[in-house]
Amino acid sequence: MSTAGTQGQLLAPRRSPEVRRRASRARSARSRSVPYLLAAPAIIVIAAVLGYPLYRLVALSFQHYSLAEIISHKTTWLGIRNYQTIFTDSQFWTILQRTAEFTAFNVGATIVLGTAIAMLLRNVSGWVRLMVNIAMVFVWATPVVVAVTIWQWLIDQQSGVLNYVLTHVVRAGNFERHDWFASPLSGFAIISALVIWGALPFVVITLYAGVSQVPRELEEAARVDGATSCGVFRHVIYPIIKPLVLIVTSLSVIWDFGVFNQVYIMLNARPTSSYYLMSIYSYQESFGVGQYGRGAAIAMVIVVFLIVAAFFYIRQLLRIGEIK
Amino acid sequence: MNTSRTRHVLANIGGLAVFIVMIFPVYWMVATAFKSGSAIASVRPTWFPTHATLANFKDAMTRPFFWSSVRNSVVVVVATVSVSTVVAFLAAVAIARFKFYGRKAIMVLIVLVQMIPLVALIIPMYVLLARLHLTDNLLGLILTYFAFVLPYTVWMLRGFVLGIPPELEEAAMVDGCSRLGAFFRILVPLVAPGFVATSIYAAIQAWNEYILAYVLLKQNHETITVWLASLTTLRGTAWGTLMAGSTLIALPIVAFFLAIQHRVADGLTAGAVKG
Numbered sequence: 001m002s003t004a005g006t007q008g009q010l011l012a013p014r015r016s017p018e019v020r021r022r023a024s025r026a027r028s029a030r031s032r033s034v035p036y037l038l039a040a041p042a043i044i045v046i047a048a049v050l051g052y053p054l055y056r057l058v059a060l061s062f063q064h065y066s067l068a069e070i071i072s073h074k075t076t077w078l079g080i081r082n083y084q085t086i087f088t089d090s091q092f093w094t095i096l097q098r099t100a101e102f103t104a105f106n107v108g109a110t111i112v113l114g115t116a117i118a119m120l121l122r123n124v125s126g127w128v129r130l131m132v133n134i135a136m137v138f139v140w141a142t143p144v145v146v147a148v149t150i151w152q153w154l155i156d157q158q159s160g161v162l163n164y165v166l167t168h169v170v171r172a173g174n175f176e177r178h179d180w181f182a183s184p185l186s187g188f189a190i191i192s193a194l195v196i197w198g199a200l201p202f203v204v205i206t207l208y209a210g211v212s213q214v215p216r217e218l219e220e221a222a223r224v225d226g227a228t229s230c231g232v233f234r235h236v237i238y239p240i241i242k243p244l245v246l247i248v249t250s251l252s253v254i255w256d257f258g259v260f261n262q263v264y265i266m267l268n269a270r271p272t273s274s275y276y277l278m279s280i281y282s283y284q285e286s287f288g289v290g291q292y293g294r295g296a297a298i299a300m301v302i303v304v305f306l307i308v309a310a311f312f313y314i315r316q317l318l319r320i321g322e323i324k
Numbered sequence: 325m326n327t328s329r330t331r332h333v334l335a336n337i338g339g340l341a342v343f344i345v346m347i348f349p350v351y352w353m354v355a356t357a358f359k360s361g362s363a364i365a366s367v368r369p370t371w372f373p374t375h376a377t378l379a380n381f382k383d384a385m386t387r388p389f390f391w392s393s394v395r396n397s398v399v400v401v402v403a404t405v406s407v408s409t410v411v412a413f414l415a416a417v418a419i420a421r422f423k424f425y426g427r428k429a430i431m432v433l434i435v436l437v438q439m440i441p442l443v444a445l446i447i448p449m450y451v452l453l454a455r456l457h458l459t460d461n462l463l464g465l466i467l468t469y470f471a472f473v474l475p476y477t478v479w480m481l482r483g484f485v486l487g488i489p490p491e492l493e494e495a496a497m498v499d500g501c502s503r504l505g506a507f508f509r510i511l512v513p514l515v516a517p518g519f520v521a522t523s524i525y526a527a528i529q530a531w532n533e534y535i536l537a538y539v540l541l542k543q544n545h546e547t548i549t550v551w552l553a554s555l556t557t558l559r560g561t562a563w564g565t566l567m568a569g570s571t572l573i574a575l576p577i578v579a580f581f582l583a584i585q586h587r588v589a590d591g592l593t594a595g596a597v598k599g
Binding site for chain 2: 035041045048054057070129135140141150152154164269279292314323
């Protein structure tokens with residue numbers, strides 16, 4: 001940047017000081033606009049393709065909007081009626097609570113298991129670590145639609161491998177022809193297992209990167225001073241990986257609260273209402289029932305929840321100086 | 325000494341258990357894809373496909389809409405990747421190389437936008453595209469994918485640009501290179517590996533996406549994930565065919581992903597690990 005100025009001075013020795021000043025002002029105005037010009041296409045696309053629909057989502061949530069309105073291009077303003085309808089519907093509260101519990105359980109399990117595996121990887125031989133890493137990358141890369149299909153096959157009533165293993169290998173009882181989706185609780189157990197299985201790779205790889213930065217000497221010194229394994233983790237390792245844990249947790253909350261495919265495809269695109277999560281509820285209300293306005297109001301609740309989680313994520317990024 | 329060795333052995337056993345639990349579903353997909361119909365249908369699982377057959381792959385590839393959905397996915401992926409990488413790179417240079425008013429706001433915006441769930445935006449997007457008569461049109465889908473991959477690709481490329489010392493460009497300019505010349509002769513070639521990683525990331529996102537494609541496209545325009553899910557959701561499924569189809573869909577992605585996986589983790593946690 002400074003070199004551009006030097007060049008300019010070399011090129012303009014014969015001009016009067018006034019002309020030179022004006023020229024340099026014009027040049028600096030031009031160079032000041034460069035970053036804006038560079039960022040403009042991206043900002044415009046984000047604003048047009050994400051920002052505008054988001055605005056339309058807010059508007060829709062205050063309107064009566066069904067298939068007829070899509071065709072006629074006319075809308076009726078309802079004010080907060082959509083919100084009144086959903087908030088006075090007991091189903092909404094049931095689903096919100098279910099989604100909160102689903103998110104809390106999955107995030108908790110993912111973070112605890114992920115941290116445990118990351119700690120485990122510190123103590124294993126190199127070849128074991130390599131194998132675990134390869135498995136993690138394979139799982140991470142598997143498309144969600146494919147993952148759901150695989151799990152449907154694993155739990156298949158007739159010849160699924162899970163029922164066979166539980167009956168004949170673990171001998172946990174008779175699981176022959178067991179239907180995992182007969183009760184929502186066991187159905188959600190399967191869905192959670194699938195979600196956690198899919199989420200672990202990112203968490204493990206990220207946390208292991210953090211854990212492996214803790215110097216061995218620090219851990220050994222703590223052990224010499226009589227710290228237990230638990231104490232070493234709490235007082236030596238956790239403080240170092242804490243920022244990472246916070247980021248990974250808030251990302252997991254954001255992802256798990258919005259889970260859609262794992263439920264929708266798993267239940268063959270026809271989930272019964274006892275399997276509704278907020279995302280499915282919003283989707284069904286819009287595309288199933290054709291009440292786009294009400295579906296938008298439900299989606300708004302999801303957005304508000306996620307903004308809260310995103311706030312923690314961004315604050316953490318600001319705190320570690322990544323955005324500066 | 326003895327206790328530390330026991331701990332090491334126990335850790336290895338635990339590590340292997342993790343390996344088996346994580347890899348098994350993936351292994352089972354590939355193994356099933358090569359099994360014969362009778363081996364799949366039997367209650368007693370065949371742990372290793374001894375009589376491997378390619379019949380399932382053949383069946384998957386001759387199912388209706390397989391090739392058309394592959395073609396649609398490839399079109400969508402190529403269009404999304406090529407446009408988003410260029411646009412994202414310009415923005416990445418802006419926020420990595422320049423100090424300007426509003427820079428921090430743009431960065432927060434880019435991170436924040438990534439948090440908006442697809443599910444929430446499907447409704448207005450469907451309504452808008454239905455009005456523009458762009459549903460059941462690949463262009464509408466490409467446009468939405470473009471916007472969805474953009475924030476993260478900007479973020480990822482920014483990391484690559486930051487990794488290249490600005491002194492290199494300054495030195496080139498001292499040697500008589502213009503600003504634009506330094507940009508094309510120094511920065512662009514040095515960021516090339518970043519372009520590769522970012523394009524692969526965008527390609528994976530576009531290849532794997534399901535809901536938008538499902539809502540916005542009809543059968544003659546469906547993408548590969550929608551094709552697979554539609555096979556899945558028909559009851560009385562042919563598992564061999566499904567697993568062969570799944571393998572075919574996952575294969576290119578797994579290969580690409582192996583190439584960039586550490587970059588993705590770095591990008592999401594935004595380099596929080598660096599010393």
